[in-house]
Amino acid sequence: MKPKIVIIGGGVIGCAVARELSAFSADILLLERAVDVAEGASKANSGLVHAGFHAAPGTQKAMFNVQGGRMFEALCKQLGVPYRRNGAMVLAFNKQQLDILHELLEQGKANGVDGLEIIGREQVLAFEEHTNPTVEAALFAKSAAVTSPYELTYALADHANVNGVGFQLNTEVYSIEQCEKCFRVDTNKGSMISDIVINCAGTGAGRLHNQISDRKVNIVSRKGEYYLLDHDNRPMFSHTMFQTPTGMGKGVLITPTVHDGLILGPTALDIDDDADVSTTVDALKTIREITSITWPQESLKTVVTTFAGIRAHETGGDFIVGAVDGAEGAYEAIGIESPGLSSAPAIGLYIADRIAEDFHLHRKPKRIPPPARPKSFADMTVKEKRHAYRQDPAYGSVVCRCEQITEAEVRAAIRRPVGATTVDGVKRRTRAGMGRCQGGFCSPRVMEILSEELGIVLNQVTKSGGSSRMLSNRIEDAFLEMDGKHE
Amino acid sequence: MKQTITCINCPIGCRMTVETNGDEIVNIDGASCKRGADYAKQEAVSPRRMVxxxxxxxxxxxxxxxxxxxxxxxxxxxxxxxxxxxxxxxxxxxxxxxxxxxxxxxxxxxxxxxxxx
Amino acid sequence: MANMNEMYVDVLIIGAGPAGMAAGIAAREAGLENVLILERENEIGGILKQCIHNGFGLHRFKEELTGPEYAQRDIDRMEELGVAVQCDTMVIEIDSGKRVTAVSRTHGVQVFRAGAVILAMGCRERPRGALAIPGTRPAGIFSAGTAQKLVNMHGFMPGRRVVILGSGDIGLIMARRMTLQGAEVLACAEIMPYSSGLNRNIVQCLQDYDIPLLLSHTVVDIRGRERLEGVTIARVDEKLQPIPKTETEYACDTLLLSVGLIPENELSKQIGVELSAVTQGAVVDDTLQTSIDGVFACGNVLHVHDLVDFVSEESAKAGRAAADYLLGKRRAPSESIPVADGSGVRGVVPQRLCKPANNAQASGVRFMFRPDRVYQNVKVEVLDGKHTVKSVKRRILAPGEMAEIPLSAGDIQSLSGNTVTVQIME
Missing domain, CATH: 3.10.530 (CPE0013-like fold)
Incomplete structure (x- = not known):
């Protein structure tokens, strides 16, 4: 009989595990509390594939980062996810910081990172002319890259789904209980029994872990805020620009996004509420102060938006990936903060292999390839655009002006295996609404298409599920409610 | 009765005080042109709007x-x-x-x- | 070599809003046969279609029309003249050789080769992200124009309890629209000590419905995880920084933003025209020609206007200029005289004057600009170098209303060639 596996959490880790496991014969269900996958840390981080010199040798962080980093390019290519090896630099402005660069270099070598070298001021300025000219030197990491964390998550989810993994969204796991040879998983949608559970629940993972293991963990919600700048021209920096690390992580950085935007951030603040993704005056000020050291002529004129993400930090400082201590059949990937995205492919593979071995899972003779990701209309040549239009006239209808996204692409995003059901879901899958007008032009049309595709009334369309409806009622109903108020 | 009316005819936006007795205008203060005074009279006695x-x-x-x-x-x-x-x-x-x-x-x-x- | 896939048009106009319509009509009236307007929406008329309130056309038609009625006047005239418009068509690329690529559902990808191009794309609203207002990012935050579209074109209310940030005219108009349609508008906060909206709108859209206008106030926090639950408004100091302990919380499900309009110049950048950092529109000469030969700009894509009447007037001029350019009637410019912002003046348009060669007839020009603050009883002057060539008295100048000063053909003819400056003298 096929074992039943429940994966808790539809972030990049849960989806990477789901995809790897879908190569095996098993009955797999992924539970996600939000309306969509990639709604937690996976939608709001720096989008970096780290080279792997930041973590201490021998840690899980170091191991999975380096392994994951090596898998990344091929994975992105297979799944049709944007990936660009842009290279990273850690800047040093004084002797003390220069010493740290040398430590990082040695650490990187010990971790097995290739392509690291320390470069001098001239070379830094030749690479990045807007860098503060008082820079002394930099650790240059050739293999560092940028990707799109949510696009990767969607693609992983789609590929898992076409290979039989079920996705149950809007499902929050309250508790896991170990029974004899199985687990009972209680959710807001009822209880289920499972042979194997995999805890990839991000900031919620600590609570679930402690329910089934005596070796307690402590997950802290660490908020990071960001600025996103427009890609009107080429971004001011093409490399990822770190400063020397601090106790709270890799520090505030400047990086191009894979779509030629520029990200400034993140700050790091431990908070009690794991859903508090508000931005604050103080954090935004901190970002400006720190990044202006790297970029003295800093200009925020082209700010498109500010946002915040929550990463799950385990107080021990390392990832906890593998079988759960004292709970046979339970596996986990917790404390997955940076370099979590970089590590995701390796973590997914590791957990799937571990389970396959422990439970003697049968590898399917053949896995269905990932659904083709058509080139975006904006990136097509005129000839390709003509061809696309002949295949589907909805390519002729441009919905989003800023990012040049067509109706065909919006509909396709909704029809994907794990498709968009919300305005934000469409935005992150297609980029409609990500540009400088922030949905001012396209959101009414996107809402219309969502209502058509999902068969719901326009005012049932939500921004991101739950009570996040975009509209209230029809004008005549609003007016009726007012009756009596202005007598 | 005294009413304060902001003129809409130009960007100065004079604040005019109109004193009325029923439909009769007793006094207008603060208007700096005739158009403003006319507007104030109309507004004080019978304000009308397009809908x-x-x-x-x-x-x-x-x-x-x-x-x-x-x-x-x-x-x-x-x-x-x-x-x-x-x-x-x-x-x-x-x-x-x-x-x-x-x-x-x-x-x-x-x-x-x-x-x- | 002519490309089989390219269609030639005399004048290709991008955008069938008030600017594009007026330019198209004028170009056709000036004798051009082959005028085509490309419009991204499914109807002609641009933003006028959703501006269902009255107050349009007082200058041009001497009567007060609603937006759709104003648009219809131009639509009817275009039909009479045979000005072609293709709707549902988005221009996606344009190059300096005036080759324009567009896509539409009906025609797919089309490539046009134009004798002249008129940029008439209008403007867009500044979004929340650009302001970096702290807080959450829930549903219920709209730019005022998007809300206007949802109510007036889709028949749906964006929300029921509303706060408005910014006192631009669209925000004021929406305060009234939402109130009339049954919503409760709690306040309109404006960070500046004056409103950028027209007095008439402050009176008829806010005061008529007892909606407070909070000058020198701004939104400092946004609350609500899924749908907006409330905002915090605080007073700001002279440097526009929030003053601690002046915060007031408002429970609301909707925040409308009316915090400025930005000319939509993506295509202008692509074609490579020189842009002004002040107006954020193209730099043009007195014929509204941009830095690229045969490419003209008019309406809100050139500089954001307050009144559609002036958009139409300016755009008709661009249409005629494009016709002159193609029919070879254009006076050869011998000298290009730069026009600069003097004290108190921001964003004067045009930024260049073409002094006609030989004895060719110049035409007059009207400089348009915004004052940098409110002025009373001042003189607006045009200087030729240091010498005053024109001076007019103005009782009031406010940033919310575009100011102007005309210069006659004779005045232009007599210019020395030094930089011309427009300034405000107190």
């Missing part, structure tokens, strides 16, 4: 935009809105077509401001 709105028409995606043909008394605006909301409409509708005749007894018609095929 514009839209109405959803059955089986039509785009609502119909409408207006009063001329200003109506300010205190009848919400009555007028209610009447517009209750209007029963059928396409096709031409621009200028009467949607509500003599709205709320004001003697003013509400008309369509666009074609709705």
């Amino acid at each position: 514009t709105a839209v109405v959803n028409v059955p089986s039509c995606q785009t609502p119909l935009s409408v207006k009063t043909e001329s200003p109506i008394p300010k205190d009848r605006i919400f009555d007028c809105m209610r009447a517009i909301g209750n209007a029963e409409l059928k396409t096709p509708i031409r621009m200028g077509e009467v949607v509500c005749e003599n709205v709320c007894g004001t003697g003013v018609n509400v008309v369509s401001t666009r074609d709705l095929p």
Whole structure:
């Protein structure tokens, strides 16, 4: 009989595990509390594939980062996810910081990172002319890259789904209980029994872990805020620009996004509420102060938006990936903060292999390839655009002006295996609404298409599920409610 | 009775004080031109406004935009809105077509401001 | 070599809003046969279609029309003249050789080769992200124009309890629209000590419905995880920084933003025209020609206007200029005289004057600009170098209303060639 596996959490880790496991014969269900996958840390981080010199040798962080980093390019290519090896630099402005660069270099070598070298001021300025000219030197990491964390998550989810993994969204796991040879998983949608559970629940993972293991963990919600700048021209920096690390992580950085935007951030603040993704005056000020050291002529004129993400930090400082201590059949990937995205492919593979071995899972003779990701209309040549239009006239209808996204692409995003059901879901899958007008032009049309595709009334369309409806009622109903108020 | 009225005729926006006795103007203070004084008189005695709105028409995606043909008394605006909301409409509708005749007894018609095929 | 896939048009106009319509009509009236307007929406008329309120056309038609009625006047005229418009068509690329690529559902990808191009794309609203207002990012935050579209074109209310940030005219108009349609508008906060909206709108859209206008106030926090639950408004100091302990909380489900309009110049950048950092529109000469030969700009894509009447007037001029350019009637410019912002003046348009060669007839020009603050009883002057060539008295100038000063053909003819400056003298 096929074992039943429940994966808790539809972030990049849960989806990477789901995809790897879908190569095996098993009955797999992924539970996600939000309306969509990639709604937690996976939608709001720096989008970096780290080279792997930041973590201490021998840690899980170091191991999975380096392994994951090596898998990344091929994975992105297979799944049709944007990936660009842009290279990273850690800047040093004084002797003390220069010493740290040398430590990082040695650490990187010990971790097995290739392509690291320390470069001098001239070379830094030749690479990045807007860098503060008082820079002394930099650790240059050739293999560092940028990707799109949510696009990767969607693609992983789609590929898992076409290979039989079920996705149950809007499902929050309250508790896991170990029974004899199985687990009972209680959710807001009822209880289920499972042979194997995999805890990839991000900031919620600590609570679930402690329910089934005596070796307690402590997950802290660490908020990071960001600025996103427009890609009107080429971004001011093409490399990822770190400063020397601090106790709270890799520090505030400047990086191009894979779509030629520029990200400034993140700050790091431990908070009690794991859903508090508000931005604050103080954090935004901190970002400006720190990044202006790297970029003295800093200009925020082209700010498109500010946002915040929550990463799950385990107080021990390392990832906890593998079988759960004292709970046979339970596996986990917790404390997955940076370099979590970089590590995701390796973590997914590791957990799937571990389970396959422990439970003697049968590898399917053949896995269905990932659904083709058509080139975006904006990136097509005129000839390709003509061809696309002949295949589907909805390519002729441009919905989003800023990012040049067509109706065909919006509909396709909704029809994907794990498709968009919300305005934000469409935005992150297609980029409609990500540009400088922030949905001012396209959101009414996107809402219309969502209502058509999902068969719901326009005012049932939500921004991101739950009570996040975009509209209230029809004008005549609003007016009726007012009756009596202005007598 | 004394009322303060902000002039709308130019960007200065004079704050004018109008003293009335019933419908009779007793005094106007603060107007710096004749147009302003005239506006203040009108506003003090019988303020009127154009009303514009839209109405959803059955089986039509785009609502119909409408207006009063001329200003109506300010205190009848919400009555007028209610009447517009209750209007029963059928396409096709031409621009200028009467949607509500003599709205709320004001003697003013509400008309369509666009074609709705 | 002529490309089979390219269609030639005399004048290709991008955008069938008030600017594009007026330019198209004028170009056709000036004798051009082959005028085509490309419009991204499914209807002609641009933003006028959703501006269902009255107050349009007082200058041009001497009567007060609603937006759709104003648009219809131009639509009717275009039909009479045979000005072609293709709707549902988005221009996606344009190059300096005036080759324009567009896509539409009906025609797919089309490539046009134009004798002249008129940029008439209008403007867009500044979004929330650009302001970096702290807080959450829930549903219920709209730019005022998007809300206007949802109410007036889709028949749906964006929300029921509303706060408005910014006192631009669209925000004021929406305060009234939402109130009339049954919503409760709690306040309109404006960070500046004055409103950028027209007095008439402050009176008729806010005061008529007892909606407070909070000058020198701004939104400092946004609350609500899924749908907006409330905002915090605080007073700001002279440097526009929030003053601690002046915060007031408002429970609301909707925040409308009316915090400025930005000319939509993506295509202008692509074609490579020189842009002004002040107006954020193209730099043009007195014929509204940009830095690229045969490419003209008019309306809100050139500089954001307050009144559609002036958009139409300016755009008709661009249409005629494009016709002159193609019919070879254009006076050869011998000298290009730069026009600069003097004290108190921001964003004067045009930024260049073409002094005609030989004895060719110049035409007059009207400089348009915004004052940098409110002025009373001042003189607006045009200087030729240091010498005053024109001076007019103005009782009031406010940033919310575009100011102007005309210069006659004779005045232009007599210019020395030094930089011309427009300034405000107190």
